[in-house]
Amino acid sequence: MLNWDHVFATRASRMRASEIRELLKLLDRPEIISFAGGIPDPALFPTSAFEAAYADIFANGQAASALQYSVSEGYLPLRQWLQKELDRLGIACGVDNIFITSGSQQALDYLGKLLLSPRDTALVNWPTYLGALQAFNAYEPTYDQLSFGNRTPDSYRAAADNAGGRVKFAYLSSDFSNPTGQTVTQEERLALLTLADELDVPVIEDAAYQHLRYDGEAIRPILSLDIERHGSIEETRTIYCGSFSKTLAPGLRVGYVVAATPVIRKLVLMKQAADLHSSSINQIAITHVAERHFDQQVAKIKAAYSARRDAMLAALAAHMPAGTSWTEPQGGMFIWVTLPEGLDGTELLARSVETEKVAFVPGQAFFADRSGTNTLRLSFSCANEAMIAEGIKRLGRLIAASLRVAA
């Protein structure tokens, strides 16, 4: 038998199974109340709209192009629909600034591939989206903590130099981020653009949850602020990553990148070499559903998810012991819980599954430095209000009991 580890590239050593993910796989059972998932509720999918979309492709003479190879940059009518939708969000761009990916996860992989040489530094929040760390890890970077306003550009440069590379980008989720549910303020967005200007690096804006705002004022995308500051998208440094996974459906794998054309041109070449193009038929189906149902679908899921968020916040207020705190997100799918110091989220999960039949994700996995042991991510997207009330009650009971043991 070949010694496979001997032929794998060095980057493969950072591709490891997540213990948490493996554990959570085992928990996908009906008797468990799960706040772990972070996936959309399939009961809210626009199923009949998709059924009509696929039927229409075959009825309306689009089958040959839906089943055939297509261009790497993506289906033009979809990019045209996105151009209009982006304009509504304050992002003025042309179709040549829009590139279709197989979900926004692929956008993160491609941007890591485009920008990172081994030992380069990526600036990320502590905590940040675990999938971004996994995508970037393949390109063997170092991470430094992105913080707004309290570090100088020189301190980032010195740390990157010390790690053997250069700062290559700042990555962040701008609205209702996974995992914390928090939104970056307009002042922080502007400060980040100033920092990026000084470091002369791009900003990767992950906007996967942007459409899921339940209350409060919308904050302009970082790309929109960048366009305003520099006059045109061609002069910007922000690379905006969007997705239909949270609004329409994730199973089709359709996302998009919006950026200055030098970036888009490289991504198109990369895609041609990496998987040719995203599914032709799914891009056509997404276009069909987006053109006819996007706004009403977004309104529908906002109503459902905001009620679940409210239920979870109420249950947390009712059942969490003193010393436990949590975020109050204005949208998205997640609430972030900080336990009293000394409690460990991973240990709590093991006990919670055993005694309370409640699952969540321990927060440590979201920290590039593996700190945050006393944090948890709760998702409210896939549980109904009664399950949320019951699950949080049990979790509060367990945390209170753990505190008594620790004391």
Place this chain on the structure above:
Amino acid sequence: MLNWDHVFATRASRMRASEIRELLKLLDRPEIISFAGGIPDPALFPTSAFEAAYADIFANGQAASALQYSVSEGYLPLRQWLQKELDRLGIACGVDNIFITSGSQQALDYLGKLLLSPRDTALVNWPTYLGALQAFNAYEPTYDQLSFGNRTPDSYRAAADNAGGRVKFAYLSSDFSNPTGQTVTQEERLALLTLADELDVPVIEDAAYQHLRYDGEAIRPILSLDIERHGSIEETRTIYCGSFSKTLAPGLRVGYVVAATPVIRKLVLMKQAADLHSSSINQIAITHVAERHFDQQVAKIKAAYSARRDAMLAALAAHMPAGTSWTEPQGGMFIWVTLPEGLDGTELLARSVETEKVAFVPGQAFFADRSGTNTLRLSFSCANEAMIAEGIKRLGRLIAASLRVAA
């Protein structure tokens, strides 16, 4: 404006637009007889089978899973269908040896990512599939010429060492290869396995065209021979890449990798980080069509393409001037033409488009060392017999005229 070239990783410098591809885009016009494409004929797609497949997904209660996230390794019923199909081809494996990709192009990208560190050596044929070179280029390898029997393992090792890395794999298309149409003999397959054993490296077997055999005896896949030699797939070093793009339809982006489980496990982790999974709905639709229509669909396209191959071979024999030679493929989509020394395929294309309205792909792009200037790739998959007869007549006339000018 950001100086993008300054922040791109070094690998990005090898992502360049292909002049030939850009030129061929311009030639997608009805007045041009094109032998350039290399794509399946959409008139042969099993369109009504796909129409029924998508309709059934919605009618039979599969919509929620078709539209939802799914597992990175791929849809289990599809892997079960493939397990049986692979068994028919002489490949005994379990479902855990099968991994679903977004087309076999993605398999090549992932294998480059898994195996190649910068300056490592990939052994490839001169010429080889251009898309493989493009996929591997992102990982900054060196190429060495894979030849059967006339080089020692030490000579490969010394050349790789000289280039600053190690030999990491041998890649080849085993049947009716793109671009030459040629098939690797069983003796060559066995010699390759011996070489790979001696070098202790994997063999990447690109089987994209394997089902399209029009005559002659089928030759067992390299993976099948490897299993026989070593006793079980777990003891093999061959990584087999298959695709539904040439048999059912490319627009769904569904391909697969078959290999020992240490390789599959790494590819699954890589996919989780890179694009989560291939489209759920398309994997279900492909399964539906494969289960019901695979053999009759393959029989249909073999009948159509073999008639076109025969027409092209007859036209070449009738119209090519002395000194021009070509391959006689037993399957696939391509015939490879070698012009008399001194003629240049790229110059010939420019003249051909201008005066004869016939397109093809100059062969040089398929050579890692940019040799092969006097070669052409002709595809017979998308032209009818009359167009083939007329197009080859014009091409023969042009080559004959070019020879007179050169003389």
